Amino acid sequence: MTASSLASLRVAIVGAGPAGIYAGNILTRAVTDAGGSVAIDLFDALPAPYGLIRYGVAPDHPRIKGIVDSLHEMLDTGATRFIGNVEVGRDLGIDELHARYDAVILATGALRDAPLDIPGIDLPGSYGAADFVAWYDGHPDVPREWPLAERKVAVIGNGNVALDVARVLAKHAVDLRSTEIADNVLHGLETSAVTDVHVFGRRGPADIKFTPIELRELGEVPNVDIVVHDEDFADADPAQAPTNQLKVMLRVLDSWRTRARTGASRRLHLHFYHSPLAVLGTDRVEGLRFERTAPVGDGTVRGTGEIREIAVQQVYRAVGYFSSPVPGAPFDAVRGVVPNVEGRVVESSTTVPGLYATGWIKRGPVGLIGHTKSDAKETVAHLVADVEAGALKAPTVDGDVLDALADRGVEFTTWEGWRALDTHERALGAAHEHTRERVKVVPREEQVAIARSRALVP
Secondary structure, rough: OOOOHHHHHHHEEEEOOHHHHHHHHHHHHHHHHHOOOEEEEEEEEOOOOOOOOHOOOOOOOHHHHHHHHHHHHHHHHEEEEEEEEOOOOOOHHHHHHHOOOHHHHHHEOOOOOOOOOOOOOOOOOOOHHHHHHHHOOOOOOOOOOOOOOOOEEEEEOOOOHHHHHHHHHOOHHHHOOOOOOOOOHHHHHHOOOOOOOEEEEEOOOOHOOOOOOHHHHHHHHEEEEOOOHHHHOOOHHHHHOHHHHHHHHHHHHHHHHHHHOOOOOEEEEEEEEEEEEEHHHHHHOOOOEEEEEEEEOOOOOEEEEEEEEEEEOOEEOOEEEOOOOOOOOOOOOOOEEEEEEOEEEEEEOEEEEEEOOOOOOHHHOOOOOOOOHHHHHHHHHHHHHHOOOOOEEOOOOOOOOOHHHHOOOOEEHHHEEEEEEHHHHHHHHHHHOOOOOOOOOHHHHHHHHHHHHHHOOO
């Protein structure tokens, strides 16, 4: 067996979101600092890069989307080659990647909704938040239309995704016109019948998983009243908050208790200490049943036996994300991750040589985007150590993977192609009747056609 060497390393990264891009950038620096060289190919199943930033962050969050600038700079250096519209497991197998590269890093993230196992959760009118997020972010693989004909809707969850979903549902479409929202989404929201959005959390205000910026933005939505309930705040004293971040959020929530309602046409209700028991209805969603909870004192809650019901016609569960398996790689179906030890993938307690993981597929869907940097550093450190220890096998197949994809008729996209698509979307935004930074192109075939018409591909 010929061992891999830092002198001429070849690495494939599967997933072109922040986790994959950070891993490529950190790996390039680590190998260069060690006196070696590395060629990295960054694969993604979608035609465009950036993953969660493009398809998981609400369109009215330009400050968070500013991360794209740094990700763009990393890819624009050319040290990492972007190869889009290629699904590993269909267009290329994991075994083929192992044959062509010294190492493979899985960075596919978590795009599915975590399950919520209560009666009625599968009734028509009950949705996963991830699907709704994908719709309003212009993901090419979801339907172009979304049913928004109901007045009263509920969101189950107390994290940032729940808050994003609730804000988009409550917000008036006119206030999204200046964003990069896709035209089909804007038109869908313009016809929305929603008047009341109810957000339910199992625990109390002192245990919310929001971030201060998300919470503040909620109170700044035009023509939407925020409704909170005094009964939820007996144990939510800002002065007793253990962190400054929580102290800020409790003060924001507390200010809403005394803020007079304006008579806005839409209302966003925040409910705490509500544990969902069932989605009610026969042929479709008609309401929700909850058990009122109470704090135990250690951050957990207990049921009080008090049962409450509320009439709603739609339910969105936002109780977390869940990863999908990568064909050919081990997968823990219970935890929703690739089993690994500090980024080294394991199967049946045995390390899989040359296979690594980073990001949410590695540790589960927790933490903010910035946390993927520390993830990547840990994974990359082990990869470099394994190369130096002679533990990895050198590639056995020569030739450019792009040639193999072209021979198979795979319409892959490149960095040059993404730049063409990016320019096209920005031009659409500039020409729009409501000037916007960009207008997203949604259909996959249209994205690919634009990218390949100007890209340097065979």
